[in-house]
Amino acid sequence: MTDAAAPTRETDPLGVSPVAAAMKASLHGDRIYHVLTTAFAAAVPLLLLLIAISIGLAAWPALSLAGLSFITASEWDVAAGQFGAAPAIYGTLVSSAIALVLATPLALGVSIFLSEIAPKWLRQPVGFLVDLLAAIPSVVYGLWGIFVLIPLMRDPVGPFLRETLGLAKTPMFSGPNYGYSMLAAGVILAIMILPFISAVTREVLLAVPRSQREAALALGATRWEMIRDAVLPFARSGIIGGIILGLGRALGETMAVTMLIGNRPEISASLFAPGYTMASLIANEFSEATSDMHLSALMAVGAVLFVVTLIVNAIARWLVWRVTKGAR
Amino acid sequence: MKRLIIAAVAFAALACSAEQSKDGNDSAAGASRSGSVDLTGAGATFPYPLYSKWFADYANQTGVRINYQSIGSGGGIRQLSEGTVDFGASDSPMNDEDIAKAKGRVLHVPTVLGAVAVTYNIPGLSAPIKLTGELLGELFAGKIAKWNDPRIAAINPGVALPASDILVVHRSDGSGTTFVFTDYLTNASRSWAAGPGRGKEIAWPVGLGGKGNEGVAGQVKQTPGAVGYVELAYAKQNRLPFAAIRNRAGNFVLPSPDGMTAAAAAVAEKLPANTDYRLSIVNAEGAQAYPISSFTWILLYEQQADAAKAKKLVDFLRWALTEGEKQASTLDYAPLPATMATQLLARLDAIKVGTAQ
Numbered sequence: 185m186t187d188a189a190a191p192t193r194e195t196d197p198l199g200v201s202p203v204a205a206a207m208k209a210s211l212h213g214d215r216i217y218h219v220l221t222t223a224f225a226a227a228v229p230l231l232l233l234l235i236a237i238s239i240g241l242a243a244w245p246a247l248s249l250a251g252l253s254f255i256t257a258s259e260w261d262v263a264a265g266q267f268g269a270a271p272a273i274y275g276t277l278v279s280s281a282i283a284l285v286l287a288t289p290l291a292l293g294v295s296i297f298l299s300e301i302a303p304k305w306l307r308q309p310v311g312f313l314v315d316l317l318a319a320i321p322s323v324v325y326g327l328w329g330i331f332v333l334i335p336l337m338r339d340p341v342g343p344f345l346r347e348t349l350g351l352a353k354t355p356m357f358s359g360p361n362y363g364y365s366m367l368a369a370g371v372i373l374a375i376m377i378l379p380f381i382s383a384v385t386r387e388v389l390l391a392v393p394r395s396q397r398e399a400a401l402a403l404g405a406t407r408w409e410m411i412r413d414a415v416l417p418f419a420r421s422g423i424i425g426g427i428i429l430g431l432g433r434a435l436g437e438t439m440a441v442t443m444l445i446g447n448r449p450e451i452s453a454s455l456f457a458p459g460y461t462m463a464s465l466i467a468n469e470f471s472e473a474t475s476d477m478h479l480s481a482l483m484a485v486g487a488v489l490f491v492v493t494l495i496v497n498a499i500a501r502w503l504v505w506r507v508t509k510g511a512r
Numbered sequence: 513m514k515r516l517i518i519a520a521v522a523f524a525a526l527a528c529s530a531e532q533s534k535d536g537n538d539s540a541a542g543a544s545r546s547g548s549v550d551l552t553g554a555g556a557t558f559p560y561p562l563y564s565k566w567f568a569d570y571a572n573q574t575g576v577r578i579n580y581q582s583i584g585s586g587g588g589i590r591q592l593s594e595g596t597v598d599f600g601a602s603d604s605p606m607n608d609e610d611i612a613k614a615k616g617r618v619l620h621v622p623t624v625l626g627a628v629a630v631t632y633n634i635p636g637l638s639a640p641i642k643l644t645g646e647l648l649g650e651l652f653a654g655k656i657a658k659w660n661d662p663r664i665a666a667i668n669p670g671v672a673l674p675a676s677d678i679l680v681v682h683r684s685d686g687s688g689t690t691f692v693f694t695d696y697l698t699n700a701s702r703s704w705a706a707g708p709g710r711g712k713e714i715a716w717p718v719g720l721g722g723k724g725n726e727g728v729a730g731q732v733k734q735t736p737g738a739v740g741y742v743e744l745a746y747a748k749q750n751r752l753p754f755a756a757i758r759n760r761a762g763n764f765v766l767p768s769p770d771g772m773t774a775a776a777a778a779v780a781e782k783l784p785a786n787t788d789y790r791l792s793i794v795n796a797e798g799a800q801a802y803p804i805s806s807f808t809w810i811l812l813y814e815q816q817a818d819a820a821k822a823k824k825l826v827d828f829l830r831w832a833l834t835e836g837e838k839q840a841s842t843l844d845y846a847p848l849p850a851t852m853a854t855q856l857l858a859r860l861d862a863i864k865v866g867t868a869q
Contacts, residue, residue, distance in 0.1 A: 259715070260715065261714070261715035262711060262712075262713050262714070262715075263709055263710075263711040263714055263715075264715070266715075330730050330734075334734060335734065360677070362679060362720060362731075362735055363734070363735070364720050364731060442684070442723050443723060443727060446720040446721060447684030447720065447721025447722070447723070448716075448719070448720060448721060449715075458720050458721070464684075467685075467723075468684045468685040468686065468713075468721075468723060469685065469686050469713055471583060471584035471586055471587050471685065471686065472584050472585060472586035472587075472685065472686025472687060472688075472712045472713065473586055473686060474586045474589050474590060474607075474609075474610055475609055
């Protein structure tokens with residue numbers, strides 16, 4: 185860059201004024217800034233691409249061996265060289281879905297309360313406490329799950345769902361209930377993603393203009409009608425953005441889920457049955473994997489997780505696009 | 513709102529980095545090579561409490577510093593094959609595929625013995641329950657459903673066994689402990705040998721998976737009727753109940769350092785002079801032998817590239833096989849039988865300096 189700057193100053197035939205020279209210098213600064221920021225911006229997608237390529241290459245031996253059965257078969261037997269990741273894919277999707285179903289209404293409720301209903305002095309401390317949930321390490325969630333959540337799942341949650349709500353006959357709540365289950369994993373994930381959804385949602389709701397609220401109230405809306413018809417529709421796309429952020433976290437969460445899901449590579453309709461997730465599978469087996477095919481199979485699981493995350497994100501973006509279009 | 517998303521993402525990154533650092537095995541060992549460390553090793557977590565004591569004591573006595581990363585046996589074998597460490601450590605011997613990938617002949621040096629205890633949660637039971645290999649094979653395959661099964665009752669006369677369901681808990685992560693336990697089941701139970709077989713991670717017919725000894729122990733402790741397996745050292749330090757297992761001689765033996773050494777001695781007696789020490793001592797003979805015992809190994813190349821390092825490594829191993837052995841039982845490991853330690857000391861002379869192959 186100094187090479188470029190030096191000749192201009194010396195060979196300037198017209199004897200430019202100091203001001204113009206300064207402007208020129210700042211123009212160089214602009215160019216450098218432009219190049220630098222472009223380079224930084226390009227580095228991120230490039231990194232993503234490199235990760236995708238290296239995972240893809242490492243995963244290829246297992247994927248080409250197992251073919252489509254890698255994602256459809258449910259036999260995961262390392263010794264026999266059978267790698268069917270279907271139970272782990274199913275477990276990742278189901279546990280994340282449970283988490284979203286539980287966390288979304290809760291997070292929305294917290295955010296609406298904090299932005300619309302709570303007195304000002306309560307907003308900061310409660311908001312801070314909810315955000316603090318995000319700062320707890322996931323292994324601590326796992327430990328808490330083992331000592332508190334799992335006994336609770338066994339009693340009273342299990343009997344409550346089965347007997348009190350009479351769901352025992354449905355396949356979703358059948359079979360023995362040891363506590364370590366898909367449901368337990370979903371519940372812990374719900375708690376973990378709650379602060380992400382609620383933090384974003386709260387800010388979005390606070391960003392809704394006063395005039396929007398005042399207009400609704402002026403038209404005779406009650407407070408609930410004002411929130412439902414004026415505030416929430418305005419904030420819709422931001423809320424969905426928060427949910428996507430939470431979903432991303434739920435799909436990739438490893439430690440806490442591994443500690444609570446029971447790690448059983450089986451697809452069961454019952455939420456009380458143990459399950460497995462892709463992230464848990466990798467975390468469990470990577471450190472002791474020595475055979476090339478086993479390592480490659482674990483990489484392939486990573487690749488599938490990568491693709492599943494991309495697909496889920498794409499669907500979510502499409503939803504945002506639909507919703508914002510509908511709002512106009 | 514953007515600011516908040518950034519904050520949230522930063523939180524997430526922080527939370528994730530704690531996990532990822534655990535998986536960054538290769539970089540961890542690489543980084544540790546700098547500084548004034550003389551030797552680096554990586555591998556098994558099971559003997560880590562003893563090894564770290566050894567390395568500390570050895571550094572105090574000789575000034576030779578050894579950095580050891582307890583990243584798991586598989587990681588130790590991988591890093592030895594890649595040549596990123598001076599020695600590896602493993603709870604199960606390298607298989608033929610691993611050996612083919614290594615950059616030269618690997619010497620397996622057994623260091624100490626460990627055992628796997630069968631732990632259970634049967635409320636109201638005071639004395640240790642007695643089990644046999646055949647029964648364990650059926651139990652862990654889900655073929656025995658209740659604790660008061662007549663086959664269990666037959667070898668536990670006078671014990672009031674409950675009619676509760678049996679819940680099997682096994683390790684979900686790949687582990688040398690699983691290898692030793694399934695190696696035993698394969699050896700002692702015909703139905704197990706025909707079914708799931710042995711391995712660091714296998715396709716379990718039934719049960720829940722817990723991560724690590726603590727995961728298995730936690731699930732067993734919390735679930736009445738549960739049965740699982742953990743390292744003896746872990747079971748003892750956490751005061752878990754464990755079963756007496758019938759050995760080949762027909763005696764019911766509780767796991768103990770003496771029982772492990774007895775199992776190793778029975779195998780060591782018949783050892784040919786040119787053994788590669790890839791030995792399984794499960795279901796060993798000997799009246800007092802505890803049947804679910806195993807060696808743990810330090811792995812090193814017979815052809816060492818660096819003369820100074822080779823000397824330091826061999827000197828350390830000589831110290832470990834003599835002085836180090838004395839500390840083993842204080843940490844719930846068992847020392848090698850004396851004859852075997854002597855034989856190993858002679859074998860260390862085979863370590864040569866020069867480029868591999």
